[in-house]
Amino acid sequence: MKPAPTLLSSAFLQPAGQAxxxxxxxxxRQRGAALVDMPLPTRKxxxxxxxxxxxxxxxxxxxxxxATGKTGSALAVPGYKVVFINGVMVPxxxxxxxxxxxxxxxxxxxxxxxxxxxxxxxxxTLDTRTVQFAGLNSARFEDGLLIRLKPNAVLDKPLFIIxxxxxxxxxxxxxxxxxxxxxxxQITLVEEYFSSxxxxxxxxxxxxxxxxxxxxxxxxxxxxxxxxxxxIGATGVRQQRNSRFESHCMGFGGPLRRxxxxxxxxxxxxxxxxNGVVVTQGSQHYxxxxxxxxVAAHCNSEETYRNIAADKSHAVFNGxxxxxxxxxxxxxxxxxxxxxxxxGAEIDTKPELEIYADDVKCxxxxxIGQLDEESLxxxxxxxxGRREANVLLxxxxxxxxxxxxxxDAVKDTMQTRLNQFFDQAFQEV
Amino acid sequence: MLSIKxxxxxxEGNEILKGINxxxxxxxxxxxxxxxxxxxxxxxxxxAGNEAFEVTAGEVTLNGDNLMEKATEDRAREGVFLAxxxxxxxxxxxxxxxxxxxxxxxxxxxxxxxxxxxxxxxxAREVSKQVDLDPAFLKRGVNEGFxxxxxxxxxxxxxxxxxxxxxxxxxxxxxxDIDALKVVADGVNALRSEDRAILMVTHYQRLLDHIVPDHVxxxxxxxxxxxxxxxxxxxxxxxxxAWLGIREDDVAxxxxx
Numbered sequence: 001m002k003p004a005p006t007l008l009s010s011a012f013l014q015p016a017g018q019a020x021x022x023x024x025x026x027x028x029r030q031r032g033a034a035l036v037d038m039p040l041p042t043r044k045x046x047x048x049x050x051x052x053x054x055x056x057x058x059x060x061x062x063x064x065x066x067a068t069g070k071t072g073s074a075l076a077v078p079g080y081k082v083v084f085i086n087g088v089m090v091p092x093x094x095x096x097x098x099x100x101x102x103x104x105x106x107x108x109x110x111x112x113x114x115x116x117x118x119x120x121x122x123x124x125t126l127d128t129r130t131v132q133f134a135g136l137n138s139a140r141f142e143d144g145l146l147i148r149l150k151p152n153a154v155l156d157k158p159l160f161i162i163x164x165x166x167x168x169x170x171x172x173x174x175x176x177x178x179x180x181x182x183x184x185x186q187i188t189l190v191e192e193y194f195s196s197x198x199x200x201x202x203x204x205x206x207x208x209x210x211x212x213x214x215x216x217x218x219x220x221x222x223x224x225x226x227x228x229x230x231x232i233g234a235t236g237v238r239q240q241r242n243s244r245f246e247s248h249c250m251g252f253g254g255p256l257r258r259x260x261x262x263x264x265x266x267x268x269x270x271x272x273x274x275n276g277v278v279v280t281q282g283s284q285h286y287x288x289x290x291x292x293x294x295v296a297a298h299c300n301s302e303e304t305y306r307n308i309a310a311d312k313s314h315a316v317f318n319g320x321x322x323x324x325x326x327x328x329x330x331x332x333x334x335x336x337x338x339x340x341x342x343x344g345a346e347i348d349t350k351p352e353l354e355i356y357a358d359d360v361k362c363x364x365x366x367x368i369g370q371l372d373e374e375s376l377x378x379x380x381x382x383x384x385g386r387r388e389a390n391v392l393l394x395x396x397x398x399x400x401x402x403x404x405x406x407x408d409a410v411k412d413t414m415q416t417r418l419n420q421f422f423d424q425a426f427q428e429v
Numbered sequence: 430m431l432s433i434k435x436x437x438x439x440x441e442g443n444e445i446l447k448g449i450n451x452x453x454x455x456x457x458x459x460x461x462x463x464x465x466x467x468x469x470x471x472x473x474x475x476x477a478g479n480e481a482f483e484v485t486a487g488e489v490t491l492n493g494d495n496l497m498e499k500a501t502e503d504r505a506r507e508g509v510f511l512a513x514x515x516x517x518x519x520x521x522x523x524x525x526x527x528x529x530x531x532x533x534x535x536x537x538x539x540x541x542x543x544x545x546x547x548x549x550x551x552x553a554r555e556v557s558k559q560v561d562l563d564p565a566f567l568k569r570g571v572n573e574g575f576x577x578x579x580x581x582x583x584x585x586x587x588x589x590x591x592x593x594x595x596x597x598x599x600x601x602x603x604x605x606d607i608d609a610l611k612v613v614a615d616g617v618n619a620l621r622s623e624d625r626a627i628l629m630v631t632h633y634q635r636l637l638d639h640i641v642p643d644h645v646x647x648x649x650x651x652x653x654x655x656x657x658x659x660x661x662x663x664x665x666x667x668x669x670x671a672w673l674g675i676r677e678d679d680v681a682x683x684x685x686x
Contacts (some may be wrong), residue, residue, distance in 0.1 A: 242478065375483075378517040378571075381477050382531035382587065383505035383538065396521025398568075 005039035012172075013061035017088065017142030019108045024141075027122060032139035038132065039274040047130055050316045050348045053288040055125055056230065061202045065171035067142060071164055074194050076409040079158035080104075081188070085106040086165055087203075088143040101153035102187075103160060107144035107176070118146060118178060125236025126209040130291070131260045133232045137174045137206040144176030149185035151212070158188040158220075158407050160393050163205070165229055167197035177207040177298050181215035182404075188218040190410055193233075195226040205233035211243035213267060216428070220410050223251035223259070232257035241267030241296075248405050249276040249305075250414055252421070253284025253313055261290045265299035265327075277307035277414075279421050280313035280345075287316035292334075294327040294360075303334040309345035317349045321364070325356040334364040339397050341371065351374035390426040418423035430455045430626045431476075431595055438475045447651030453595075458627040460637055460662060463648035464670050469630040470514055472648070473599040476628075476675070477511035478504050491595060506538040508594030512601050513586035514630075519571035524583065527571045528553060534582035552590070559619065560586045562610045563587055572587045577604035585616035596620055597628045601637035614639030632665040649675040 009234030013032045018025065040057065048055070058415060067088035083093035083103070091107045096104050110118065120302065126134045145161065163175045181187060203225060211217055217237075225231045237245050251257060264270045276288045292301045294418040307315035321332045351364040371393050379389035395402075395418070400416075405411040431453040432499055434648050435639070438446040445468045453459050463469050474515055476489065478501030519527070532552075533543040554564050560582040570616040572580050581601055590595050598617065602610055617640050620627065629642065637645075637659060645661040646653045647670070655661065 005582065061581070133457050189484055264663075274453075353505070372517075375517050377479055377501065379499070379503040379527070380532075381511055381513075382591065383502055383534040384530050385534060386501055388530060389502075392527070393519070393520050397518060399521045 003065070005042070008035060008038040009057065009059050009062060010036070011059040011131065012057065012136065013139060014063070015140045015142070016064035017067060018184065020142070021107070021110050023112065023115040023119040024107055026120040028141070030136050034120045035135055035139055038135070041132065045295045047289060047318070049329070050314070051256070051258060052262065054285045056256070058200070059201050060170045061172055063171045064140070064142065065166060065169065065173050065201065071162065073162050073164060075162060075194070077160045077162070077415060078407070078409045079160055079163065080155070082145055084143070084145075084175050087141065088186045096109065096159065099153075101150040103146070103148040104153055107141070107146060110146065114375065120366055121210075122178065122208070125210065125238045126206070126234055126260070126262055126263065127330065129398070131234045131262065133204055133236045137176060137204045137234075140172070140204070141175040141176040142174065144178065146178050147187070147189070147421055148180045149182050149187055149215070150181040152185060152188040153182065155188070156189050157357045159189045160192065160310055163191060163193045163203070165195035165201055165203050165225065167195050167199045167201040167226060167229060170199045170201060172202040175203070175205045179207070179209045179346070181209065181216065183212045183219050184214040185212070186216045188220070188407065190220045190407055191195050191221070192222045192224070192410070192413070193231065194224040198227070198228055201229045203229055203233070205229045205231075207233075207235045209235070209237045209245065210241045211219065211237070213241040213243060216238070218246045219408055220248045220407060221250065221259070221407060222410055222414060223386060226253055227254060229254055232256070232258045234260040235262070237263040237272070239263065239265050239267060239270040239272065242269040243267065244270070245272040247272070247274045249274070250405070251278050252417055253278070253280030253286045253315070255285065255351060257284075258288040259288050261288070262293070263291070263301070264293045264295055264358045266295045268296045268298045271298065271300040272302070274301070274303040275404060277398050277401050278305070278307045278315050279418065280315050281310040281421060281425055283311070284313040286363045287382060291316045291320040291322065292332065294321070294323040294330040294332060297326060297328045297330065299327065300331045301333065304401060305336045306401060307336075307338045307347050307349075308341065308394060308397065309339070309347050310341040312342070312344040314346045316347070318352065319350070319364070320352040320374050321362060323355040323357050323360050323362065327357045328359045330357060330360040330362065332360070332362045336366045337397070338366070338368040339370070339394065340368060341394070355394055374382070387426045391422045394422065412424055431628070432490045434488045436489060437469060437485045438474070438482045439485055440471070445482070445651055446475065449487070449651070449653060451630060451646065451653065455606065455628045456623040457624055457644065458621065458629065458642045459644045459646065460629045460631060460642040461646050461648050461667055462631055462634070462662060464675060465632070467648045468651040469648050470599055473511055473597045473630050476597055477509060502534070502575055503676065504534060510588050510591055510593030510596045511582070512588060512598045514600040514603065516572045516580040516584055518573050518575075520573045522571050523528065523567070524569055524571050525550070525553060525567040528587060528590055531587065535591060556589050557588055559589060560616050562586060578606065578609035581605060581613055582609065582616070585613055585661050588620055589616060593625070595626045595628065597630070599630045600632060601629070602631055602633060610636065611639065634662040637662045647673060649673065
């Protein structure tokens with residue numbers, strides 16, 4: 001007899017924050033109703049099989065974290081800035097331009113008509129059957145950021161969205177971002193996630209991008225949430241003709257880290273470049289699930305992910321490429337390399353290729369290894385200390401991807417965090 | 430300077446070095462020759478501290494200090510340098526970063542201030558000219574995509590930068606054409622000095638035309654079976670190893686190097 005599945009607790013279906021236009025409140029109610037029977041993933045749930053054991057959605061963290069607080073962010077922001085605390089925008093901490101061709105608005109400030117239009121488009125970039133928790137965000141978001149670029153608009157500096165969670169009490173936060181990039185428009189969007197406080201918390205995010213013909217969007221996502229914060233995020237991307245999407249997903253582990261990235265190449269000539277670096281230590285976890293849907297012909301995708309797992313930590317990479325039957329001349333390249341820094345660490349990697357067109361180029365490669373003993377010996381034979389040699393070799397594994405982060409301030413933040421990681425992972429001997 | 434007494438070493442239970450005795454004084458250049466599989470490279474690796482080899486007996490001292498008790502990096506800091514037979518490629522670590530880290534580790538050990546990037550760049554450019562290596566190689570990954578000859582020159586460049594007390598050159602001549610051999614030999618000759626010892630491991634005598642050794646030793650089956658002056662190398666070149674009672678094929682087959 002099959003045991004009854006454990007359902008998502010009804011405590012998670014109580015949205016807070018009513019300061020939204022009615023169409024968005026209606027959407028929330030509708031999405032919430034759809035989750036009433038949502039079974040929690042188990043190890044038998046294919047896309048959660050390595051990660052379900054880390055998921056701890058207790059009633060304790062079900063309630064919304066208070067939508068107040070002062071940002072404790074010390075992150076350098078050489079650009080425009082929008083600060084979200086516990087999923088709610090903090091206007092007084094935000095600085096962004098008021099432009100005619102680039103509209104940056106919080107959901108609460110939208111007109112009824114704008115909210116109506118948005119409500120129809122939310123979740124349209126994600127397959128919510130495989131990205132189950134996007135629906136939870138849709139049922140719970142209390143605020144959000146809508147960014148609309150008119151045709152040919154170019155945002156001259158990166159826009160940083162600082163997502164802070166104040167876990168001084170237990171609870172959840174549901175940040176939401178929707179980007180509509182018009183024809184030939186251009187934007188670099190940086191999303192930085194971090195937390196303060198030591199209580200158990202959940203961050204459940206959804207970020208969506210729509211790229212019209214020729215649009216060029218760069219998205220950097222840096223996850224530095226704290227030791228007691230479970231993070232379940234999703235990014236959905238729809239790309240029209242000749243658009244280009246570049247993503248840099250950088251993250252450090254936690255009790256649960258999950259990011260789903262879905263890209264739909266729907267117009268001919270669209271291309272995406274997806275880079276990812278994950279670093280875990282202690283008993284941390286991190287799971288990246290990516291899907292690239294080659295729907296239209298003549299599209300290119302290039303994906304490079306690296307995982308580094310130390311101690312008893314656990315990293316997961318699942319990369320799916322789906323080439324639809326009309327997507328002739330698709331060019332898809334996926335590469336995932338993994339570095340285990342200890343015998344107690346675990347990395348699971350799974351490339352999934354599903355190809356229905358017959359004239360395509362599709363390559364994938366995945367490796368798992370340890371630091372090379374010969375290389376280590378070579379370095380220490382020159383007088384370089386063990387710790388430094390380990391750091392050099394570990395950095396060598398991800399250097400290329402860190403160097404490609406197109407915003408120096410993020411690169412610096414990443415390097416600072418990496419140095420902290422090295423301090424803990426490699427003790428001086 | 431270097432004193433090796435009754436050194437035994439094995440790898441995965443196979444004894445490769447079976448009692449090596451060797452004394453090298455400061456200022457001297459010694460060549461160790463021998464057929465494949467005789468243990469030449471093992472000796473070089475053991476001296477540098479490769480933990481893949483287990484030292485089962487014997488004693489090695491450098492200026493009176495017990496070398497075998499020290500970690501690889503400490504041996505290097507005390508002045509041991511091994512030019513690898515097969516230098517390792519390390520993509521992702523630039524040659525420049527690697528060499529500066531090494532030089533600064535040595536300087537730190539000696540209590541000297543570290544060299545900043547600009548100072549080191551200047552030094553590295555000079556030394557790269559000395560070994561005829563295009564400075565563009567400094568920006569590449571360590572040995573990444575280097576030809577055999579370029580790798581060997583890169584090794585000599587490191588020796589020139591690190592100025593070791595004991596330089597061990599493992600088959601530094603192999604895979605070099607005559608021009609490259611000359612460049613490498615010039616580099617090694619530039620290393621010769623009164624307070625430095627050089628130990629060359631080589632299969633062929635041709636390197637010894639360019640770097641004239643003070644002493645030549647023949648290693649066979651893990652032991653030094655004959656020692657002499659440079660004329661011994663010439664004799665080996667002419668007569669092979671058979672006259673010493675060494676059957677090359679057997680040795681090579683019985684213990685892989």
